Amino acid sequence: MQVLIVDDSQIMRKIITGVLKKLNVGKIMEAVNGQEAVDTAAKNSDIGLIMMDWNMPTMTGIDAVKKIRAAGNKVPIIMCTTEGEKEKVLEALKAGANDYLVKPFNPKDIQAKLEKFLASAKS
């Protein structure tokens, strides 16, 4: 399965990539803003999971989620963001995100979240 990491921070992409490699996810793609995520998701039907930041230049993560869902793509999306208020979580879930991870997180948090989705993707 392929995982798309969407974050404008190179360091955050590296952290998430490190966790994915520990979980033996071989195919990892990266996008640096929401628009790149929308384009990449449209071109790669084998993407099985998207990790999406919220605040990014060019296009925000929440707008990207809306566009991906508007295109009929049902790929699981985990929001991975500093936006931790309840109303933001609800907004993301309403837009079509499947789960939510608030920064700061430790690698165990993100690993647990990823394992849940990777297991359901395999079943």
Added chain:
Amino acid sequence: MKVESINPFIESVIETFKNMVDCPVKVGKPIVTKDDDDSDDIIGVIGMTGTSKGIVAVKFPVQTALKSVGKMVGMEFKKIDPSIIDGVGELINIIAGNAKVKFEGQRISLSLPTVVRGNMYKLNNLTGAVFLTLPFTSDVGSFELLVSFKSTEEPAEKKEAAHASANS
């Protein structure tokens, strides 16, 4: 700026370093920020607007920046490069974002982070504001959090007084 206003920032720094850097930090007594000499510290800055507004910045000596970002990604950095700049930006982003959640009942928006090298005098000139400095110590070195922050909402008693005056 009320002293209790900075508590969410202190808690946020402690949580961010514990989770993202795997490093406990200790905070010292807050002081009013002084103009610096020409240091080459790395400063991550983020703006806050809404019911409270201001600036939050984290100021790392070079060695602390190298070690903090290195621990985040499990790599060793020898010099300041785009990864360090990016990592400091992400740290201030997380610190401010996490603090924002702790201001219950307020509507606060954050700007995208900016990272600069130099001293706080330049930032003071930009904002015309006084910064409060919170010194932190840790195994990855010392660093400072600089906060300039105020509520833009009128106090309740002031609102009531204005209301009574309008109705009299």
